Amino acid sequence: MTRCFECTKNGDKHHIIHKEEGGLEYPLNTLYLCEEHHRGPTGPHKDPVKDRQYKKALYDALASLFTKEHYEIQDIRTMAKLSSSLARTLRKTLKRQKEGYRTMDILDFLMSGYQLQDEELDIPVFEED
Ligand SMILES: [Zn+2]
Numbered sequence: 483m484t485r486c487f488e489c490t491k492n493g494d495k496h497h498i499i500h501k502e503e504g505g506l507e508y509p510l511n512t513l514y515l516c517e518e519h520h521r522g523p524t525g526p527h528k529d530p531v532k533d534r535q536y537k538k539a540l541y542d543a544l545a546s547l548f549t550k551e552h553y554e555i556q557d558i559r560t561m562a563k564l565s566s567s568l569a570r571t572l573r574k575t576l577k578r579q580k581e582g583y584r585t586m587d588i589l590d591f592l593m594s595g596y597q598l599q600d601e602e603l604d605i606p607v608f609e610e611d
């Protein structure tokens with residue numbers, strides 16, 4: 483049994499980027515929520531503000547994980563705890579630069595293309611080389 487993220491009750495698995503939004507199956511995209519905090523009026527399926535908070539938190543978690551400009555597939559897989567099939571999909575979907583996969587592409591993939599609003603973003607600034 484996994485406890486609800488918001489209280490002490492038992493929780494069910496919620497996908498932060500919802501399955502219907504193309505949300506992927508990896509640990510950071512999932513959260514355990516009890517019936518009330520999941521499907522109730524203050525839960526992410528009914529309250530768009532709550533939903534965006536979880537999505538922003540996911541983005542922040544990913545952005546603090548991927549701090550370099552490029553990564554290799556094996557690093558991405560380990561860091562985001564991706565299954566081998568999801569890692570394979572990422573490899574097929576993203577274009578690898580000569581330095582590796584670009585972090586902005588990785589985040590976009592892991593967020594399933596979900597766009598945060600501008601004011602929610604801390605866009606990382608990379609030096610041009
Ligand atoms: Zn709860």
Ligand SMILES: [Zn+2]
Nearest residue numbers: 495496497520
């Ligand atoms: Zn859910």
